[in-house]
Amino acid sequence: MTDATPPKVTLVDIARLAGVGVGTASRALSNAKNVAPATRERVLRVAEEHHYVVSPEASRLAKGNTGRVALVVPHLSRWFFGAVVEGLGSVLRGAELDVLLYQVGDVADRQDFFDRLPARRKVDAVVVIGFQVEEAERTRLETMGVHIVAAGGQWASYPSVHIDDHEASRQAVDHLLHLGHTRIGMLEALDPDQPRLRSTRSPAYYEALERAGIPVDPSIVVTAPWGGEHGAASMSRLLGHPDPPTAVFAHSDEVALGAMRTLRRAGLRPGTDLSVVGIDDHPLAELCDLTTVRQQPGEQGAIAGRLLLDLLAGGAAPHRSTTVPTELVVRGSTAPPRPTGRP
Amino acid sequence: MTDATPPKVTLVDIARLAGVGVGTASRALSNAKNVAPATRERVLRVAEEHHYVVSPEASRLAKGNTGRVALVVPHLSRWFFGAVVEGLGSVLRGAELDVLLYQVGDVADRQDFFDRLPARRKVDAVVVIGFQVEEAERTRLETMGVHIVAAGGQWASYPSVHIDDHEASRQAVDHLLHLGHTRIGMLEALDPDQPRLRSTRSPAYYEALERAGIPVDPSIVVTAPWGGEHGAASMSRLLGHPDPPTAVFAHSDEVALGAMRTLRRAGLRPGTDLSVVGIDDHPLAELCDLTTVRQQPGEQGAIAGRLLLDLLAGGAAPHRSTTVPTELVVRGSTAPPRPTGRP
Numbered sequence: 190m191t192d193a194t195p196p197k198v199t200l201v202d203i204a205r206l207a208g209v210g211v212g213t214a215s216r217a218l219s220n221a222k223n224v225a226p227a228t229r230e231r232v233l234r235v236a237e238e239h240h241y242v243v244s245p246e247a248s249r250l251a252k253g254n255t256g257r258v259a260l261v262v263p264h265l266s267r268w269f270f271g272a273v274v275e276g277l278g279s280v281l282r283g284a285e286l287d288v289l290l291y292q293v294g295d296v297a298d299r300q301d302f303f304d305r306l307p308a309r310r311k312v313d314a315v316v317v318i319g320f321q322v323e324e325a326e327r328t329r330l331e332t333m334g335v336h337i338v339a340a341g342g343q344w345a346s347y348p349s350v351h352i353d354d355h356e357a358s359r360q361a362v363d364h365l366l367h368l369g370h371t372r373i374g375m376l377e378a379l380d381p382d383q384p385r386l387r388s389t390r391s392p393a394y395y396e397a398l399e400r401a402g403i404p405v406d407p408s409i410v411v412t413a414p415w416g417g418e419h420g421a422a423s424m425s426r427l428l429g430h431p432d433p434p435t436a437v438f439a440h441s442d443e444v445a446l447g448a449m450r451t452l453r454r455a456g457l458r459p460g461t462d463l464s465v466v467g468i469d470d471h472p473l474a475e476l477c478d479l480t481t482v483r484q485q486p487g488e489q490g491a492i493a494g495r496l497l498l499d500l501l502a503g504g505a506a507p508h509r510s511t512t513v514p515t516e517l518v519v520r521g522s523t524a525p526p527r528p529t530g531r532p
Numbered sequence: 533m534t535d536a537t538p539p540k541v542t543l544v545d546i547a548r549l550a551g552v553g554v555g556t557a558s559r560a561l562s563n564a565k566n567v568a569p570a571t572r573e574r575v576l577r578v579a580e581e582h583h584y585v586v587s588p589e590a591s592r593l594a595k596g597n598t599g600r601v602a603l604v605v606p607h608l609s610r611w612f613f614g615a616v617v618e619g620l621g622s623v624l625r626g627a628e629l630d631v632l633l634y635q636v637g638d639v640a641d642r643q644d645f646f647d648r649l650p651a652r653r654k655v656d657a658v659v660v661i662g663f664q665v666e667e668a669e670r671t672r673l674e675t676m677g678v679h680i681v682a683a684g685g686q687w688a689s690y691p692s693v694h695i696d697d698h699e700a701s702r703q704a705v706d707h708l709l710h711l712g713h714t715r716i717g718m719l720e721a722l723d724p725d726q727p728r729l730r731s732t733r734s735p736a737y738y739e740a741l742e743r744a745g746i747p748v749d750p751s752i753v754v755t756a757p758w759g760g761e762h763g764a765a766s767m768s769r770l771l772g773h774p775d776p777p778t779a780v781f782a783h784s785d786e787v788a789l790g791a792m793r794t795l796r797r798a799g800l801r802p803g804t805d806l807s808v809v810g811i812d813d814h815p816l817a818e819l820c821d822l823t824t825v826r827q828q829p830g831e832q833g834a835i836a837g838r839l840l841l842d843l844l845a846g847g848a849a850p851h852r853s854t855t856v857p858t859e860l861v862v863r864g865s866t867a868p869p870r871p872t873g874r875p
Contacts, residue, residue, distance in 0.1 A: 266614040289635045472760065477789070
């Protein structure tokens, strides 16, 4: 075996390793009824451990349509993810498809999910919400004839629905520039789980400043994980700066709302004393008078649902990608800088 | 037929109405593979229309375990519901159960869901999140051997997990009384979809005032649907009152956050000028310095998940109910009344 490709595991191997006949192994993998549950479990476990992939032809013969779609989502108690699921669910439900929900909180969870799913083939399609799928995982799903669609994430090599993060960030920073701010900080959010992924919301900040002829000051860019408490702490750091910014661009509304709490606690009025802009249009942004760039996760979910229905019907191009436009929503948290230029 | 019981629809009736043989009807209803999809659909539709219920024995023979649980939830983009689903999902996933998600936005949706589910019997159990199930629906599910559990709602005749709404409201109102407020308004929230259901959060308000010897003034109680915008509008009405309250008890954090926006827009500081307390401890309550009564929806979901596992294992008492304690969380939006007693 000099080839770099690992040796291919066959059905015969799986049967041997599970201590059953080839017929039983095949029936277990195709989910036939006449297999004892314990036996079926053992065969599936062995198949998973050895990354066994049923041949597409065999799979197609065995599978029929399950009538089910898996939604894979890292969080559900956060508005963005819930709203995408809501939009997706309404479309899939209209098509009489059942929705299997898989919450995979961290990278290890996701790995586990993608290790297990293909051998069991419980669904016709997988929608990943707000995260990227590795190319190897995608290949395994496609080999099994399981469609994959991404919703509410970044651009992907498979069909996906997303906003243009660069454009959304440009809208936010240009708004601050148009108001006359020249000292603009950034509250940069990163996924602590995937520190390798650079933020797609940062480059537009640097480009907009450069375009406006404003030198970048890295000391007023604070990087922290997503979340309101981190936004509050980052804003505290900026307020302690010897020359604090007159405006900040926050990577999300929750980060921005945290920053606004710090301002109020410091006796400063958001907008009047220091401008804050976010990205999202979280339902509570309106209640907090936060200027933001609206993305519509429910709409992103609904479009992903329709894309998926096209794929299941054999219609859509395999690499179709849809960008949902974003728009600036001006509220009370942004205003021209105070004449002194200092909060 | 002089009996009040409607005539019972039999398998023979279903077969006749669907224009198929009895064997085919039976196979279609038991989800066997050798039935053409269109035929199966027709049989299921007829069975649904006539509220046909498979006999429990026949069902038990046909069903095995599906290994699936249905979560039925009215909203997903709202934090409370997402957090309950998250807590439930983590427990069910640990038990290797698949979660089918059904979002049923309004009462008609729910009716449709409960009309369709039993005939198809895709799941071993149903968890309803944040709403009540009619007794007739519950009976149909139980006849099919499908367990039912309620999470994050009110007390139910079936196993349920919830907070004590009366106690939570008492904690909120007593906090305002202890601070010295004697003119306390209420922002009462109602489900516009189920106006018959009286709020379980209102009686404690009246009782606490009575206990403190404070006469109730109905003109400072404003009733509106759930939601921040309604809270904002209700607060505006109270600010226009000739003798406005010095504190308000809002039925939820979103309602309270809306009220706080109205205060800020009117140039008033929450806490200092007028106290506001909510119920929830929404993640953004902390970012908005809102005093609230914490309920833990993730914990409610997890307990409901464990209760369900007990039921599936044949263990738990059929009417077990669990109350998750609530606690007051004091932040900046409440303070003693200003010496003048007027905002």
